[in-house]
Amino acid sequence: MHRTATAVGVVLLILSAVVPAAGAAGAIGAQDGGALECEFPLxxxxASDHQVTVDAEPERVVTLNPSAAQTMWEIGGREKVVGISQFGGYLEGAESREVVTSxxxxxxxxxxxxxxxxDLVLAPNTIDNDSVQQIRGAGITVYRFELADSVDSIYNKTQLIGQLTGECAGAEETVSEMRDRVQTVEEAVAGEERPRVYWGTEAGYTAGxxxxxxxxxxxxxxxxxxxxxxxxxPYPQLSEEFIAQQDPEFVVVSVPPEQLGNDSRSYIPQDSVVRNTTAWEEGNIVVVDTNHLSQPAPRIVEPMTQMxxxxxxxxxADANTTTTTTAAPTTTTADATTTADTTDDESGGGVPGFGVPAAVVAVLGAALLARR
Structure with a gap:
């Protein structure tokens, strides 16, 4: 049961990823490094080429995917959120919001x-068009987003949600902090030899x-x-032979926060090809919070830092950086175990398995290719 629930959760978190359409990013947002401005009507x-008008700063917002909800939490707009998806419940205080998807x-x-x-509904493009049209037919403003494909697109999406919801100051501050974190990471690893890394599923699906x-x-x-x-x-299926041939030196495993805290090797199934790699032999299994890695939202900097x-x-360490994470995932190596700083209490749960069953990820692949 743990493995099935985790599988569906991981896929849906990725499927419900959002990012502004190319036209939206160019039309509204901080231009030429200027300050982000909130002006209404906007x-x-x-993403569906629908002309969306937000007449005034929204006071009530519904988010139909977890990354939009996470973004609202991070930019200071959580009090405006009255509805969330079933996968947004991990956010602090989310239990008081209505769950509107299943x-x-x-x-x-x-x-x-x-x-x-x-006043505004933030929707991923994976939500069927009939639902969007029914909501719009009731006189409610709906903004649809495209799938994410880069860190820069997450910056843009964060700014866009800030402008759509009247949270420009918070969005600008959040993006600035994200950029600082990413710059710190990139400066720290610049010039270093890059180890071979695999993130994927039991069925071999991975991120391209x-x-x-x-x-x-x-x-x-x-x-x-x-x-x-x-x-x-975007998310190809790799054969066991290919994975073994590549012989990753590190394997990244993403699990729900309630299942963090176990020995890192315990997340790898007995029959996984990963057990035949250098990563397994040396204990280089990096365990991260799936709500952070699988959602294109501000907390993506946490797993990047952990990696x-x-x-x-x-x-x-030489970069003299200080990190604060919202979860407490542990990275176990052959020589030492390091645990990131935490602001939330975590408890270990059942072993979730390594990833997503093939049939479920096949749906993921189809949706990603469909795009709209």
């Missing part, structure tokens, strides 16, 4: 959304170079073995 085209793929309870009388997860690995100073697969698929610390501990 009009812009969303199932897999995630479906929206349109009547419930309408009953909340929101044209995904934000793949980019996180690279910017943390690792070399994503999926780069060698020579495929245009940099694991891949290049001496170089990172």
């Amino acid at each position: 009009t812009d085209s969303d 199932g897999f793929p995630s479906t929206v309870n349109v009547e419930q959304v309408i009953s909340l009388d929101p 170079p044209n995904t934000f997860v793949g980019q996180i690995i690279e910017r943390a100073g690792g070399h994503n073995v999926a780069n060698e697969a020579n495929t245009s698929q 940099a610390q694991a891949f290049h501990p001496e170089a990172y």
Whole structure:
């Protein structure tokens, strides 16, 4: 049960990733390094080329995906959020919000959304168009986002959500802090030899170079073995033979926060090809919070920092950086165990397994390719 729940959660978190459409990013946002400005009415085209107008600063916001909710929490707009998806419950205080989605793929309870009388609904493009049209038909403003593919797009999305919701100051501060964290990581690992890194599932699905997860690995100073697969698929399926041939030196495992705290090797199934790699032999299993790695939102800097610390501990230490994370994942190596600082109490749960079953990730791949 743990493994099934984790599998569905990971996929839906990625499926519900959001980022502004190219037109939106260019139309509104801080230009030429200027300050982010919130002005209403605000009009812009969303990912579905729908002309969206927000007449006044929203007081009631519904988020249909967890990354939008996480962004609202980080930029200081959480009090405006009245509705969340079923995967946003990990956020502090989220239990007092209405859950308006369910199932897999995630479906929206349109009547419930309408009953909340929101001024604005933030929706991923994986939500079916009929639901969006029904909500708009009730006179409610809906902004649809595209899938994320880079760290820079997460910066843009954060700023855009800030402008759409009237939280420009918080969005600008959040993006500034993110950029500082990313710059610290990149400066620390610059010039270092990049270890081979694999993030994936039991079925061999992984993040390619044209995904934000793949980019996180690279910017943390690792070399994503999926780069060698020579495929245009964003989340390709790698064979056991390919993974063994690449012989990753580090494996990144993402698990829900309630299941953090176990020995890092315990997350690798007995029959996994990972047990035949250098990463397993040397104990280089990096365990991160799936709510941070799988959602294109501000907390993505947390797993990036953890990876940099694991891949290049001496170089990172020499950079004289200070990190504060919102979870307490542990990285176990053959020589030492290091635990990041924490602001939340965590308790170890059942072993969730290594990743997502093939059938579930097949849905992920199809949705990612469909884009809209």
